[in-house]
Amino acid sequence: MYDHRKLGRELGLFDTDPLIGAGLPYWLPAGAIVRHTLEEYVRAIERRAGYQHVYSPVMGKRELYELSGHWAHYRDDMFPPMDLGGEQVVLRPSLCPHHAVIYRTHAHSYRELPLRIAELGGMHRAELSGVLGGLTRVRAIQLNDAHVFCTPEQVADEAAAALGLIRQAYAALGIRPVRYRLSLPGPGGKYVDEPEVWRQAPALLVDVLERSGVPYEAVDGEAAFYGPKIDVQIAGSAGREATLSTVQVDFYQPKQFDLHYIGPDGAKHRPVMVHRSIIGSVERAVAHLIELYGGAFPAWLAPTQLAVLPISDAELPHADALLKGTELRVEIIGPERGSLGARVRDTRLVPYVAVIGAREAADDHVALRLRDGRRLDPMPAAEALRRIGTFVDMHSLALWD
Ligand SMILES: [Zn+2]
Numbered sequence: 001m002y003d004h005r006k007l008g009r010e011l012g013l014f015d016t017d018p019l020i021g022a023g024l025p026y027w028l029p030a031g032a033i034v035r036h037t038l039e040e041y042v043r044a045i046e047r048r049a050g051y052q053h054v055y056s057p058v059m060g061k062r063e064l065y066e067l068s069g070h071w072a073h074y075r076d077d078m079f080p081p082m083d084l085g086g087e088q089v090v091l092r093p094s095l096c097p098h099h100a101v102i103y104r105t106h107a108h109s110y111r112e113l114p115l116r117i118a119e120l121g122g123m124h125r126a127e128l129s130g131v132l133g134g135l136t137r138v139r140a141i142q143l144n145d146a147h148v149f150c151t152p153e154q155v156a157d158e159a160a161a162a163l164g165l166i167r168q169a170y171a172a173l174g175i176r177p178v179r180y181r182l183s184l185p186g187p188g189g190k191y192v193d194e195p196e197v198w199r200q201a202p203a204l205l206v207d208v209l210e211r212s213g214v215p216y217e218a219v220d221g222e223a224a225f226y227g228p229k230i231d232v233q234i235a236g237s238a239g240r241e242a243t244l245s246t247v248q249v250d251f252y253q254p255k256q257f258d259l260h261y262i263g264p265d266g267a268k269h270r271p272v273m274v275h276r277s278i279i280g281s282v283e284r285a286v287a288h289l290i291e292l293y294g295g296a297f298p299a300w301l302a303p304t305q306l307a308v309l310p311i312s313d314a315e316l317p318h319a320d321a322l323l324k325g326t327e328l329r330v331e332i333i334g335p336e337r338g339s340l341g342a343r344v345r346d347t348r349l350v351p352y353v354a355v356i357g358a359r360e361a362a363d364d365h366v367a368l369r370l371r372d373g374r375r376l377d378p379m380p381a382a383e384a385l386r387r388i389g390t391f392v393d394m395h396s397l398a399l400w401d
Contacts, residue, residue: 001237004290005134011295011349013286013303014135023132023139025283030303033329034289035282037301039120041395042144042169042278049165051118051146056098058122062088067256068097073190073225079126079139091124096250096275099147100257103271108261113271114150114158120282121145135287136242142282148274149259155272159208159230159247162276166232166245169278172395173289174298178241180214181231182206186221192252201249202228208247224275226252237291244284248275296371299351299399300392304331306385307347308366311340311357318361322381328388344369351399352388354381370399 008014013031020026027035043053062081065071070078070093081088092098099117108115123141131137148158170177184202185191191198205228209216216230223229229248233241250273260268279285289297299305305328310319312335319332331350333343340355347353354366365378391399 002291002294003134003237004136004287007290007295008134008287011290013290013295021139022129023127023137025135025138031286033303034297034301035286038279038285038289039144039282041172041300042120043118045165045168045278046116046118046146049116049161050114051116053118053120054099054102056095056102056119056121057092058124059089059091060097062090064097064101065090065093068094068100068253069192069226069256070094070097073192077125077127079124092122093125094123095119095121095143095145096147096253096273097257099145100253100259100273103147103149103259104257108149108271110151110261110263110269113261114148114154116146116148116158118146135283135290136236138281138283144277144279144282144285146276146278148276149254149261149271150274151261151263151269152272155249155274156204156207156211158274159205159249159276160211162247162274162278163208163212163214163230165276166247166278170232172298172300172397173279173285174292174397175234175244175288177232177244178235179233180209180216181222181233181243182209182216182218183222183224183229183231184218184220185223185228189221189223189225191223191225194252197227197251201251204249205230205247224248224250226250229275234288236288242284244280244288246275246277246280249273250275296349296351298395298397299388300395302349302351303329304347304350305329305392306331306352306354306388307343307350308332308354308356309340309343309347310334310361311355314358315356315361318364319356322356322364322366322385326385326389328385328392354384372399374400376400 012028014025014027016025078093079091081090227250231243232245234244263269308319351371353369366381366384367378368376
């Protein structure tokens with residue numbers, strides 16, 4: 001069983017420092033590559049699914065969160081407000097209020113809906129210091145978030161499509177959910193007092209789950225304050241369950257922000273907001289991937305995709321020439337880093353290792369060793385790079401045929 005905190009430090013992925021503060025990890029170069037690659041993958045599948053990306057600030061005036069309902073229902077999890085020139089500003093606990101305001105930027109016709117606004121944006125949670133650790137419990141969070149503004153008739157299709165995106169991403173990442181959870185309100189929780197919301201929205205999500213054919217369990221007490229949600233649950237290496245991805249239906253915030261669209265009848269109508277996250281927070285997603293793979297990431301995510309090991313200094317120029325123009329993340333590890341055996345051991349987490357001896361250099365060939373132990377016959381170097389590139393571009397979990 002792997003501990004992402006230990007591996008994060010050993011593999012140079014991320015770390016924390018008491019001077020920066022607990023729950024505020026920073027990303028080291030190798031970890032930043034994994035994170036950036038993951039973020040770009042998510043943005044690409046979102047673009048293909050019709051989402052438009054925006055940026056919005058990580059803070060806002062207290063009044064924004066009073067309007068969204070966060071101040072009344074979620075304040076215990078928020079950082080205290082900062083007094084600034086007679087106003088109070090707070091670090092945001094979610095991106096929804098900003099996206100609701102972005103929707104209001106101009107008038108919308110029903111023809112523009114569904115309008116899908118996405119952002120990989122920062123938010124903050126005032127976690128108690130006792131629970132902080134690694135990347136799973138942090139105070140500064142980068143959330144893969146999106147809000148779909150749609151007509152009531154479109155909600156079920158949009159929520160189902162969001163669930164489909166989650167399943168597509170999990171297939172590329174090799175993540176297996178432990179269960180799908182229909183999160184409903186429970187006694188003692190802080191929820192908006194809107195009986196109609198709590199009657200309509202759960203029925204919609206049940207319909208989505210039934211249509212998608214995934215088994216699920218209904219659990220009381222896990223809803224958001226503004227509505228029920230579908231949570232996709234994963235298990236960490238210690239077996240503890242956590243929510244990674246989520247799809248939520250919200251009739252409340254559109255009303256609070258007085259959002260509307262002009263319908264075919266020429267009158268104003270209220271849109272519904274579908275909140276959804278494909279991989280949840282980048283921190284939790286990467287923590288899970290580190291533990292899932294023990295640092296041996298799928299080739300498309302790996303910080304180093306190909307390690308080139310020239311047997312002696314004589315093959316170094318050839319190794320350099322070989323890599324001209326490749327977009328793969330390659331590291332040349334020369335004889336100054338030790339014997340060939342030691343260098344092979346040092347690169348055990350790298351998906352592809354190319355050993356270049358005198359004969360390979362003369363023939364312009366490479367002999368590939370795969371991380372899973374397979375050794376391939378020498379092949380032309382250009383062909384090896386092209387084949388590896390194909391597996392990377394496909395987000396393949398397999399290293400070779
Ligand atoms: Zn939201």
